[in-house]
Amino acid sequence: MTIAKESVVTMNYTLKNNEGEIIDTSEGREPLVYLHGVGALIQGLENELAGKSAGDKSQIVITPENAYGTRRDDLVRVVSKDGFQGEEELTEGMRVQLDTEHGPAIALVVKIDEAEVTLDLNHLLADMTLHFDVDITAVRAATAEEIAHGHVHGEGGHHH
Ligand code: ZN
Numbered sequence: 001m002t003i004a005k006e007s008v009v010t011m012n013y014t015l016k017n018n019e020g021e022i023i024d025t026s027e028g029r030e031p032l033v034y035l036h037g038v039g040a041l042i043q044g045l046e047n048e049l050a051g052k053s054a055g056d057k058s059q060i061v062i063t064p065e066n067a068y069g070t071r072r073d074d075l076v077r078v079v080s081k082d083g084f085q086g087e088e089e090l091t092e093g094m095r096v097q098l099d100t101e102h103g104p105a106i107a108l109v110v111k112i113d114e115a116e117v118t119l120d121l122n123h124l125l126a127d128m129t130l131h132f133d134v135d136i137t138a139v140r141a142a143t144a145e146e147i148a149h150g151h152v153h154g155e156g157g158h159h160h
Contacts, residue, residue: 001139002053005037008152009049010138016131023125033152035142040151042067045132054139060132068125075121076110090117 003009010033014025026032034040036049044066052058064070084090094109098119111118146153 001141002051003036003049003136003139004051006142006147007036008138008140008142008146009034009036009136011049012135012137014133016133018129018131020131023128023130031137033155035146035150035152038150042130045130049134049136052136052139054136057133057135060134062130062132064127064129067130068123068128071122071127076118077121078116078118081112081115081117084117 001007010031012026012031014027015023017023036046040046041049042062044062045060047066048058048060048062081090084096090096090109090112092109092112095106096109096119098105098107098121100121105121106124107119107121108124109117110120143153
């Protein structure tokens with residue numbers, strides 16, 4: 001069968017940037033198993049995987065617009081250091097979790113001054129063109145329970 005909404009897909013993948021550096025890979029680990037069509041993967045990748053079947057190997061290139069977006073200057077914010085009191089000591093280059101108006105977000109601590117901290121809330125992979133090598137090893141229909149839960153059960157999936 002081919003990949004469509006409510007397929008359970010098993011695949012090996014390697015993600016590289018424009019320079020060919022490996023950002024993430026399933027090599028040496030369990031393959032990725034996901035429920036297609038519910039937003040488990042970035043939309044650009046799911047769009048390219050639709051219609052493929054087990055045994056297909058492909059190279060997929062996704063522009064930042066269809067992946068994690070472009071960098072936004074307004075996501076670099078200067079905040080008062082007071083908001084971090086009582087938490088672990090801040091250092092430049094560390095990542096902290098924040099509560100924002102859109103829910104929890106991870107921010108990079110760019111700079112620490114006397115009273116202020118500069119945070120960058122851009123996604124780590126913002127501005128990055130993603131190069132995926134994918135090797136689809138299995139495609140099956142999701143069970144009614146998996147569809148109801150919105151995730152895969154059994155091997156490679158959730159256990160509960
Ligand atoms: Zn479940």
